[in-house]
Amino acid sequence: MPKKKLKEHLINREWCKGCGICVHFCPKDVLELDEQDKVVAARPQDCICCMLCELRCPDLAIEVRVEAEQEEASESR
Amino acid sequence: MAVKDYIRERFFPHMWCPGCGHGIVLNSLLRGVEQLGMSKNEIVMVSGIGCSSRISGYVDFHSLHTLHGRALAFATGVKMSKPELNVIVPMGDGDALAIGGNHFIHAARRNIAMTAIVMNNRIYGMTGGQYSPLSGYGTAATTAPYANIDHDFDVVQLAKAAGASFVARTTTFHARQMTDILKSAIVHDGFSVVEILTQCPTYFGRKNKMGGAAEMMEWFRDNTTPIGSKAKQENPDLIERGIFVQEEKQEYCAEYENVIKRATGGRS
Ligand SMILES: Cc1ncc(C[n+]2csc(CCOP(=O)(O)OP(=O)(O)O)c2C)c(N)n1
Ligand code: SF4
Ligand code: SF4
Ligand code: SF4
Ligand SMILES: [Mg+2]
Numbered sequence: 001m002p003k004k005k006l007k008e009h010l011i012n013r014e015w016c017k018g019c020g021i022c023v024h025f026c027p028k029d030v031l032e033l034d035e036q037d038k039v040v041a042a043r044p045q046d047c048i049c050c051m052l053c054e055l056r057c058p059d060l061a062i063e064v065r066v067e068a069e070q071e072e073a074s075e076s077r
Numbered sequence: 078m079a080v081k082d083y084i085r086e087r088f089f090p091h092m093w094c095p096g097c098g099h100g101i102v103l104n105s106l107l108r109g110v111e112q113l114g115m116s117k118n119e120i121v122m123v124s125g126i127g128c129s130s131r132i133s134g135y136v137d138f139h140s141l142h143t144l145h146g147r148a149l150a151f152a153t154g155v156k157m158s159k160p161e162l163n164v165i166v167p168m169g170d171g172d173a174l175a176i177g178g179n180h181f182i183h184a185a186r187r188n189i190a191m192t193a194i195v196m197n198n199r200i201y202g203m204t205g206g207q208y209s210p211l212s213g214y215g216t217a218a219t220t221a222p223y224a225n226i227d228h229d230f231d232v233v234q235l236a237k238a239a240g241a242s243f244v245a246r247t248t249t250f251h252a253r254q255m256t257d258i259l260k261s262a263i264v265h266d267g268f269s270v271v272e273i274l275t276q277c278p279t280y281f282g283r284k285n286k287m288g289g290a291a292e293m294m295e296w297f298r299d300n301t302t303p304i305g306s307k308a309k310q311e312n313p314d315l316i317e318r319g320i321f322v323q324e325e326k327q328e329y330c331a332e333y334e335n336v337i338k339r340a341t342g343g344r345s
């Protein structure tokens with residue numbers, strides 16, 4: 001499978017409750033809580049698009065958007 | 078459809094506490110339904126009362142939010158009258174196995190096609206942290222300040238013994254496995270039981286000094302193992318995850334149809 005390339009982390013600040021689950025389990029230490037206890041992608045360049053933050057968020061507050069081109073490439077294989 | 082198309086966005090952010098595992102169950106279930114390509118109209122979610130039961134308010138399926146412990150009874154009525162619909166019944170551990178314990182074993186025994194999800198946080202979350210039949214010996218709860226002396230049920234063993242034709246267990250740490258198991262459970266033609274170990278950081282976690290939501294999920298990671306693993310042989314205390322039972326067995330609504338045919342001599 002070709003590597004997925006990150007487009008952006010879509011974070012819903014209204015829904016995020018700052019539980020820290022995504023921050024704690026991110027294998028690449030990409031995420032942080034800001035001073036308002038909302039999640040931010042502090043080091044997006046390190047993201048490997050494993051999707052774990054999105055899958056484990058209890059509040060449906062974080063979405064990992066990957067580059068469309070790459071997505072098509074991976075689907076065609 | 079995207080996952081968000083299956084929820085009632087107007088009710089978000091939801092009412093669950095920060096880090097409550099019930100939200101991860103919702104998340105994984107929505108992905109399962111999406112991956113199965115199901116339409117909202119072919120699913121009915123029936124729930125009772127409890128923090129867990131609030132899940133039925135957040136999904137944009139047909140939904141019934143009923144009485145504490147009685148979700149399976151209402152669901153049986155729905156399924157008997159509309160067997161073509163997929164019925165999903167998320168329940169709390171208290172809901173499913175304390176007040177609702179009898180409904181649980183008899184629904185399993187009948188093998189009526191529906192998916193019973195036990196959102197097991199080992200506590201009565203909604204009412205303030207009383208112990209449940211799944212809290213376990215030695216745990217702390219609001220009503221067990223000197224440690225609980227009740228032993229717990231093993232949901233998997235109970236469901237197997239009662240006759241459920243699909244029985245599985247997973248945890249909120251294992252979100253991908255949860256989605257896969259829920260998909261298999263939903264398409265299974267019989268009574269499916271999926272026990273999901275989920276965290277209530279507010280009561281079970283705090284009372285039992287287990288740390289926050291993430292630490293409670295680490296506990297699920299460290300104390301569970303795939304069915305029949307080598308680790309289980311070495312450490313029998315590990316809790317097994319995966320699908321324990323998946324068998325074909327006469328389904329109740331189909332059998333009821335046959336009864337009608339026999340009774341009417343094929344005239345109906
Ligand atoms: C007939 C009846 N008895 C008791 C209650 C009070 N009650 C509401 S929720 C609940 C237990 C909740 O625990 P659980 O089912 O484990 O769900 P959780 O909140 O932990 O998700 C109880 C005893 C009720 N609503 N109705
Ligand atoms: S898991 Fe979700 S709610 Fe929790 S901090 Fe991350 S984005 Fe926010
Ligand atoms: S997708 Fe994976 S690597 Fe990227 S932020 Fe989320 S958890 Fe971290
Ligand atoms: S009390 Fe417990 S079960 Fe209820 S919403 Fe809070 S964390 Fe979840
Ligand atoms: Mg409970």
